[in-house]
Amino acid sequence: MDLIIQTCRKILPKIYKLFFIVFVFFINNNSFSQNISEYEKHGIRSKSFEYGNLGPLYIGNFLSSIIASKNKDYKSFLSFSEKALKSKSNNVELLENAFWANIYLGDINRALKIVSEIELISDEKNQNFLYPTIVELIKRNELTSAVEISNFLGLEKHNVFLKNMLGIWDNVFKGQKANAISKLQNYIINVKKDSDLYFFLKVQNLIIYAYFDDHSEIIRAFEELQQNIKIVPSRYYISIAKIIYDKIDTKFAKSFLSQNIPNNLDLEIALENLPKIEIFNHSKLLSNVFYECGYIIARSEGFFNSVPQFWFSLHLNENNEKSRLILSSFFSEVNQDDIALDILKDNKTKTPSWIISEFEKSYILEKKGNIEAALSTIKKFSDKNNFKNKALLRISNIYRRNNEYKKSMEALEKIDLTKVNSPEVYYYRSLNLVLLKDWQNAIKSFDVLLKKYPNNPEISNFVGYTLVDRNVRLDEGIKLIKFAVSKEPQNGFFLDSLGWAFYKLNDFKKAIIYLERAIELEPQEMEITDHLGDAYYKVGRQKEAKLVWERAMSLNGDKDLLKNIRTKLEKNFNHNK
Numbered sequence: 001m002d003l004i005i006q007t008c009r010k011i012l013p014k015i016y017k018l019f020f021i022v023f024v025f026f027i028n029n030n031s032f033s034q035n036i037s038e039y040e041k042h043g044i045r046s047k048s049f050e051y052g053n054l055g056p057l058y059i060g061n062f063l064s065s066i067i068a069s070k071n072k073d074y075k076s077f078l079s080f081s082e083k084a085l086k087s088k089s090n091n092v093e094l095l096e097n098a099f100w101a102n103i104y105l106g107d108i109n110r111a112l113k114i115v116s117e118i119e120l121i122s123d124e125k126n127q128n129f130l131y132p133t134i135v136e137l138i139k140r141n142e143l144t145s146a147v148e149i150s151n152f153l154g155l156e157k158h159n160v161f162l163k164n165m166l167g168i169w170d171n172v173f174k175g176q177k178a179n180a181i182s183k184l185q186n187y188i189i190n191v192k193k194d195s196d197l198y199f200f201l202k203v204q205n206l207i208i209y210a211y212f213d214d215h216s217e218i219i220r221a222f223e224e225l226q227q228n229i230k231i232v233p234s235r236y237y238i239s240i241a242k243i244i245y246d247k248i249d250t251k252f253a254k255s256f257l258s259q260n261i262p263n264n265l266d267l268e269i270a271l272e273n274l275p276k277i278e279i280f281n282h283s284k285l286l287s288n289v290f291y292e293c294g295y296i297i298a299r300s301e302g303f304f305n306s307v308p309q310f311w312f313s314l315h316l317n318e319n320n321e322k323s324r325l326i327l328s329s330f331f332s333e334v335n336q337d338d339i340a341l342d343i344l345k346d347n348k349t350k351t352p353s354w355i356i357s358e359f360e361k362s363y364i365l366e367k368k369g370n371i372e373a374a375l376s377t378i379k380k381f382s383d384k385n386n387f388k389n390k391a392l393l394r395i396s397n398i399y400r401r402n403n404e405y406k407k408s409m410e411a412l413e414k415i416d417l418t419k420v421n422s423p424e425v426y427y428y429r430s431l432n433l434v435l436l437k438d439w440q441n442a443i444k445s446f447d448v449l450l451k452k453y454p455n456n457p458e459i460s461n462f463v464g465y466t467l468v469d470r471n472v473r474l475d476e477g478i479k480l481i482k483f484a485v486s487k488e489p490q491n492g493f494f495l496d497s498l499g500w501a502f503y504k505l506n507d508f509k510k511a512i513i514y515l516e517r518a519i520e521l522e523p524q525e526m527e528i529t530d531h532l533g534d535a536y537y538k539v540g541r542q543k544e545a546k547l548v549w550e551r552a553m554s555l556n557g558d559k560d561l562l563k564n565i566r567t568k569l570e571k572n573f574n575h576n577k
Helices: 002-011 014-027 032-040 056-070 074-087 092-104 108-121 127-139 143-150 157-173 177-189 196-211 215-226 234-248 250-260 264-276 282-301 303-316 321-333 337-345 354-367 371-379 385-401 405-413 424-435 439-452 457-469 474-487 492-504 508-521 526-538 542-553 559-573
Strands: none
Touching: 056 074, 056 092, 074 092, 092 108, 092 127, 092 303, 108 127, 108 303, 127 143, 127 157, 127 282, 127 303, 143 157, 157 177, 157 196, 157 282, 177 196, 196 215, 196 234, 196 282, 215 234, 234 250, 234 264, 250 264, 282 303, 282 321, 303 321, 321 337, 321 354, 337 354, 354 371, 354 385, 371 385, 385 405, 385 424, 405 424, 424 439, 424 457, 439 457, 457 474, 457 492, 474 492, 492 508, 492 526, 508 526, 526 542, 526 559, 542 559
């Protein structure tokens, strides 16, 4: 491969270097053709790629755009696609790439303009182009036209769902109650009971009756939902509560929310905003339809393919905080943190999920290393009654992850334990004491933790591992770890704990059995890999120990642990890595 590159560089002008660098990238990533085919699945076109007559700048930008897309770097994807278009502005494949880049960045208006450009130079029809047009027509209150265009969509589950919902709500807004109800009932018959979609349709049924002020049917539809409320997805509760508030009883609506929304962060704002929530606005209603459409696609095709639907949802209702949160989480997950933050910054209204958005923002800021900004985002909630405990726990975790254990502990001490109904606070208090090496109080905290949550495998494993690692109450520690493993036998971390326990007991052969299984389940964990190296070394398998420790050094993990592994390699093998 090196010889090929050197030869090419001697023969070709400098301008061709970029092409070969990118081309080699694809060769080293399981062939150019394989990468291209992956993008074709997502609408990124490349079938008329011609090396000879488009020029090296075009080729470089085109290939770079594909690499950027693979890495889900949509800003770069768009930038390279547009640069390539300057070389060949009437290229349909490039225009389609630019379309997808804009869709994934949420620029629906620009995507629509690109569709118009494509239609001027190509007769080829792509049903994906219909979506932004449908969304824009809904936004302009031209629902009937949106219904007509939706008839050209395919027969995929999400398309059938969208066509049905658009048709039903078109009937509703035209005052055609019987037609709307009939269409909805016919659709419900073919949907699996107890599925998210089933309950979404049942909520739509309730909203339609509320729209027509059909009191007896409102009561009947609500009672039917209430019988299954424990399995109705919580994202539907606000709509249900709003109808109760407007059409049944205001006090009961508040009681319904209090009983069914355990998260105080959502509850207080939901109660505050309940009187002014709009549920009959056509854009907001259909924003929720696209939100559900995204869920349908995510379950069948993967989350990546569902992203456009959540953008469509947000385009119809900029205050759809559920869609905003999902989009932000997606971009953060693919390491596009600046985009994720921009999405959250666009929020201008304190909707029921606004505070959740602020918490999400703090996670992303912390991830980017902007610790002060992450803390300031959360600290404003630390003196508000219903948000206080959640905010203080979040503040404590930020400090702990940044090795400020005393500040972390101080935040925990401010939490009102009378309002705590989860093990988190007690667990992190114990963990902080361990990190502070306050072993006496840590042991006391363990006892409290185990007494309050005796059947929690994660807590049992945490306490058990810490006791074993400290060579304290070994029998109890092993018993706790074995309990955790019995509950989750495929948990690599629990198996590592058990393996390490046997290591501490000098039963190295048994330790290896569990540690090898643990590393199969968690191959990227530095500490587990290090433990296996230790066990190999103890039984005289030095070559394997060396290889395992060297692999451990290539993994992400604690800096102190990395230093310790390096010391073992240098001491035992004169290793200079």
